[in-house]
Amino acid sequence: MPAAIGRRCGCERRKRPCAARDNAAPSCLGPVKTKRNYLPNIDERLEPILSEVLSRNAGEPEFHQAVREVFESIGRVVAKHPAYADDALIERICEPExxxxxxxxxxxxxxxxxxxxxxxxxxxxxxxxxxxxxxxxxxxxxxxxxxxxxxxxxxxxxxxxxxxxxxxxxxxxxxxxxxxxxxxxxxxxxxxxxxxxxxxxxxxxxxxxxxxxxxxxxxxxxxxxxxxxxxxxxxxxxxxxxxxxARTEATGYGNTYFVQSMLGTKGESFDGKKVVVSGSGNVAIYTMEKILSFGGRIMACSDSGGYIVDEQGIDLDLVKEIKLLRRGRISEYARLKGTGAHYIEGSGIWDVPCDVAMPSATQNELTGRDALALVKNGVIAVGEGANMPSTPEAVRVFQEAGVLFAPGKAANAGGVATSALEMQQNASRDSWTFERTEERLAEIMRNIHDTCAATADEYGAPGDYVLGANIAGFVRVAEAMKAQGVI
CATH class of the missing domain: 3.40.50.10860 (Leucine Dehydrogenase, chain A, domain 1)
Known part of the structure; x- marks a missing residue:
């Protein structure tokens, strides 16, 4: 999709790639006039607001992507509650304080x-x-x-x-x-x-x-x-x-709890499932740890250099030794493990067949092409441990294929939730046990799952956790902002 209809992108005229145009956001342009429906999946009442946000924040493709995803969901809210379009409420949410x-x-x-x-x-x-x-x-x-x-x-x-x-x-x-x-x-x-x-x-x-x-x-x-x-x-x-x-473990554990709840809606669980987890930092490591406790088998994990595949299942203790103690590279795993383990340099981890994919490295790491490979290989669920690790094209592929998809703003909320619990402990000069903290984390993640699912049902999109998360989060913030006046 070009940056805007009726005006050619300056980068295009200069015959060079434009990251902004590739992300379908007019980052390389100033304010532009747009025609009706140049923004697919955006409610017409929100088009001028989104156009203004994009042009106001030129040259910021990642930010554009995040805003666009929310706007694709909240049109249903504005249709049901037109007051949310008043007092520049949506514009204020998009503008940092x-x-x-x-x-x-x-x-x-x-x-x-x-x-x-x-x-x-x-x-x-x-x-x-x-x-x-x-x-x-x-x-x-x-x-x-x-x-x-x-x-x-x-x-x-x-x-x-x-x-x-x-x-x-x-x-x-x-x-x-x-x-x-x-x-x-x-x-x-x-x-x-x-x-x-x-x-x-x-x-x-x-x-x-x-x-x-x-x-x-x-x-x-x-x-x-x-x-x-x-x-x-x-x-x-x-x-x-x-x-x-439990703060170190919280994001990975929380993501796994969310996906376990999501699988449960289809009568499934991690038990016996083959899982691929990208990354090998804290989020990935503790995602793998909790999946193993639920009976899953980790087939592959990665770092910025490449990825390892172990048909016998990843030895998590060895990964922890390499990444947490030695601060080494994941390539060392194949040499130390020996039989059955292989290291592949570069990208491609999503070509490894699995039942559940857990992207836990960085933004936009899982592309539309990767999503097609996962669907072809039979993936049934995807849980985002990182922030926005799936491109918009990948998300569309998963949703059109009926794959259960847990967006990062819901699935990886366990880290910040446990940080808030740490604030609570600091305020009361208290220190909770690991078990008490994890129990509270699990409860929060189940509540987030149920809230997203119920909100998607309420707005006519059962099973759409992206829409459910965006709308539920938006409504809570919007109601608080309305109550506090125009500030």
Missing amino acids: RQIIFRVPWVDDSGKTRVNRGFRVQYNSALGPYKGGIRFHPSVNLSIIKFLGFEQIFKNALTGLPIGGGKGGADFDPRGRSDGEIMRFCQSFMTELYCHIGDKTDVPAGDIGVGGREIGYMFGQYKRLANRFEAGVLTGKGMLYGGSR
Whole structure:
């Protein structure tokens, strides 16, 4: 689909690829006039709003993709409740309350000064303080942080807990860096960020590239600058200084609980199923751990270099040793495991036949072509452990094929839900057992599943978890915003 009807994309005129045009969003254009129905699946009352959002945020294809997906669902809400189109409510939801971009200077081990760019998008606080992770990865830019923050609004709303939506990060690559370099970068990052956060304002957590080590360094610098021990200012902390049991496992466990509930609607479960999980970080590892406890068999997992296939089933203890202890590459698995294990460099993990696919690495990793391969090989369910890992084309393929599909804003909400439970423990100066925390996590994920399913039924799309998640999250945020007036 071209960027707009009636006007050619400048990139097209210059005969070079245009990422914006490929994502069906007019990112390389200023404000444009559009014709009726240039936006497929968008209610006509929402077309001018979406067109304005896209042109206002030019050059941000990931953000455009996230907004478009929500708009494809909420037309049914506006048709049933026209008041949601009043007072620029939808426009306000799409506009962040605050966007912070800052310089992060730091000194590497050789004494060379380096400079990165840091971000914090405080998107929506209608339901509570901003809540969302910090991502350190060279791909980080404003578009990615805004898409993640926008998704976070509705994800957090679905948990039923009092937390708003936000996201942050930096274009810093922690791979290959020493502990000293990581510490100096985290301290510099927090030196700028600390005046914008607090347990009643904005509570960051970890994300890709930010684990317990990085959270510890940032918390230490916050404490030093603020001159107080404010445990609730960050989540994902170590157990010794206010962390929550089960937080490390929460996103992977939560995704698995959601998909287990989804399978249950068809009389199925993970028991005896072959499963492919992309990634091999915390989300992927603990997704695999919970699937194994449910009787599933992991056939393949991956990292940025390639993927491993083990016909006998992935040895999770070996994966943990390689990735969590050695911080090594997944290619080592085949050498250490030996018989039955194979490493394949590059992409292609979704060509491995499976019953259930769990994309748990990064955004847009599972394409339309990948989805067709999965459907051809008999996949019956897909659960998104990462944020928006399936492209719009992939989602359409799954839905048209009748595959059960769990969108990330619902299925991977277990991480932020447990972060909110960590905030609760910090506020009460308490520490829960692993069992109590996991029990509460499982309850939250079952409730999210049931809410999405019931909402899809209510709006005439039974089994459409994408629509159910978008509408349920939107309505909760919209009702809170209406009650608080035009702010």
